[in-house]
Amino acid sequence: MLQNAWIIPALPLTAFVLIVFFTHRHRALSAGISIAAIIGGFAYSIPVLFRLIADHGPHEYFFNWLEFGSFNLEIGLLIDPLTAVMLLVVTIVSSCVQIYSLGYMHGDSRYSRYFAYLSLFTFSMLGLVLSNNFAMIFIFWELVGLTSYLLIGFWFEKKSASDAGKKAFITTRTGDLGFIVGILITLYACGTLNFGEVFTKIETGVFAGGLVTAAAIFIFAGAVGKSAQFPLHVWLPDAMEGPTPVSALIHAATMVAAGVYLVARGMTIFMASDTAALVVAIIGITTSFMAASIALVQIDIKRVLAYSTVSQLGYMIMALGLGGYGAGTFHLMTHAFFKSLLFLCAGSVIHAVHTNDMLEMGGLSKKMKITAATMFIASFSIAGIFPLSGFWSKDEIVASTIGHPIFMVLTLLVAFMTAFYMFRLCFLTFTGAPRDQEKFDHAHESPKTMTYPLMFLAFLAVFAGWVGIPWLPHSWSSFVYYGEVEHASFHFGLAGISLAIGLSGIGLAYLMYYKKSISA
């Protein structure tokens, strides 16, 4: 059954083709095809995951795509635990986003086209996580770039939207130049682009020294672009011009996750060079700190979340750079759920009040109980409050900085800021007196197609992280690991500190924006 895993990306691709050529005039049918395809992919991902739990693999299936005598380029599937988890995460988030879009995009004149793009986007991301070599991952990488261009600029009548799409495409492509060069160096040094074969060349010392450092840093440039790391983070806040469900998809489970996934997938290359690993870690923490500090002062609800995403991705990148493979990938998974939830909640709010400006909101919890409750759950999760998902993964991120005091201090500072800006957002939006009475009167809870995905994702935002509870016998770190199984030990002291920091960030936000006893 694993060799047929190509079905998972093939389903949304088929949906795309069907919608574009046949059903684009039938709105409901197009949406139905798209959603059926992604749920089919989700259904197929479940047995794949169970198969992988039984046999970690890696399992590889491929054929030659191009042959040059001395070397070949392949098209193939590589399925290991990381892939299996990503398949599930992508299909779940994408399913939720698409169902949610039924309500959110209801009146849009290009409804069918929207679902076609979503399908193409999901196809690209699924293909990316299934790739077994650098050439193929690059192909899907670029397709992700194209579809993000189409989706971010979906409302292209607006100049700002078409600008944002163009900016995203060009900025990520700037990083991709590095990625291409990294691939060329790898091919030149190894004579192959197959992940397993390249890693063997590194382990046997054939691919070593300055060459591997150069390859790692150039490949990382690609990840910097896609995962919106400093200095190529500039596209992401603008990308909020896209429809909000698109933001949820792009900024939680798919596009920006691709960069982190690439670093995790190429972990051997980064670990082979201390310089490269340090560069990765420094870029990660710099981005994380910078973006979190920008998020503190945003008044556009989506921009807070955008910078939050940049910041959290920096976390993951830093953890990977410090060798925290389990931490980085685990946070990638939990973040996908709570961040997509945050975006969808924000979308629900925007849908109700028709503004992104938090200063025009306030008191909305009275009108939107489900949205408010799920938003608070997601915020507790991202703030790292026990026992929600975010607590477990953030704790591992913090643990990965043990032995690197500067990183640890900055990481904890970011944790504080994260808790603060998230609850600043929640209090400004949902509590207190309405600041714009007209908008408040107009507000209403969103339809069920929107709230059900919220509730489902809230469930995951609470419980998905439990697979990583360290004293469980088959926890995350014994499933998704790099090299040898690492038994993540739980640090009560660190966990306590980070929990206290999270709570104090919430506390400060409470005092400033709920009690208003401290003036902002």
Add this chain to the structure above:
Amino acid sequence: MSGILSWMIFIPLIGGVVILFFNQEQKTAIRSVATLTTSVVLGISFILLAQYNPSNPTMQFVERASWIPVLNVYYYIGADGISIPMLFLTALLSLISIVASFGIEKRVKEYFAFFLLLECGMMGVFASLDFFLFYVFWEVMLVPMYFLIGVWGGPRKEYAAIKFFLYTLFGSIFMLVGILLLYFNTTPHTLSFTELVAGGPTLSHNLQLLVFVFFFIAFAIKIPAWPFHTWLPDAHVEAPTAVSVILAGVLLKMGTYGLLRISLPMLPYGTNYFVWPMAIIGVIGIIYGALVCMAQTDLKKLVAYSSVSHMGYCLLGIAAVTSLAGIEGCMFQMFSHGLITGALFLLVGVIYDRAHTRDINAFGGLWLKLPVYSGVMILFVMGSLGLPGLSGFVSEFMVFIGSFPTFTWLTGIAVLGVLLTAGYFLRMVQRVFLGEFNEKWEGKLPDMKFREIFTIVPLAVLMIAIGFYPKILTYWMQPTLEHLIKLIAR
């Protein structure tokens, strides 16, 4: 089917002559004859593909007959993995161009007669294995092209036609001198490609260098490589749509074809001596062409300069003479660029026919009113900017793979071209297709007609097919190219 190549060359000529017997006013009949002729040639090209044995790297379908015994000139034609894809591309684009020319109302008879003569010349160039014959066909192409631009072109057609003619003629003179140098330095004097290839390594080094430079000037003008490219934008802007398609799709490939067919195997020392200049000229073309594109406001000029940039990849790939990936990337790019740029010119023609302007800033929001046209255009733009899954990516990637080990830093610079290409094309897409619909065009711009879609579909299908599964194309040429690399390494 014996003499299959001769049929492919001379059926268009016969068709052209038949057209001359019609009355100027029998437009439908003339168009039908032209369509029928090119269809038959395309049909024959499928037979050619079916009978061709790709695993045999030597010449197939060979026809050889003594023509001018005193000079040792033969009517000598054949095809191998380098010419087969080009013959097919020529047959395909010719038919498409004929169909795309149905809108021509001025002097229909001469137009189609010239067009068929042009096809005869193109087929002849790709099939010739004797320098005399090659040169004849090379010049045969020149004449109809001159008239097609000069009579049916835009406002500055005379200027563009003469410029095109002079540039090409200038190159031809160098080629002629090169041919004569080769001829008089072989004993017995020969003009046969196969004999010259076999005797290539025995030529003195100085002679090889000299002849290589002469041929290179002739071919570089055709490609067109920087700094010989200035005729191209003028010719494209003035030429009618279908002529632009042929010009970009086939005629530019004559230059790289000449390098692959003549310079590389016949002059191995000269080739290896000049790889660096070729690579540098190629990379300058890639970057310079792309930068110039950024400043264009005329859609057709944009596509024309993008050709300069894209043909630069071909030259960079050829310069990587030791690597199969590089040369194959070049061949792949020749074919892929023919499809993509051919389609882009057709599409520019579609909008020009309706709006009578090609100014990028005159439009806006076309996607709202012309969804089919916009979708197709954006598909080909994506192909041109090297989006994976479409053919342009495969060729660029192969060229990079091939050139990186030899020209590491140059390849690093060339990679920038990928970004610049995205920059200028997305700028164009934003101004023409996105944003608010420009009310001035309300009701004046109908979406694509069936005939227009018909001309685009085969190109789109091929672009996607070889982009997804490149072996569809590499299958035909790989053994020949492997053989070619051995010839260069002599």
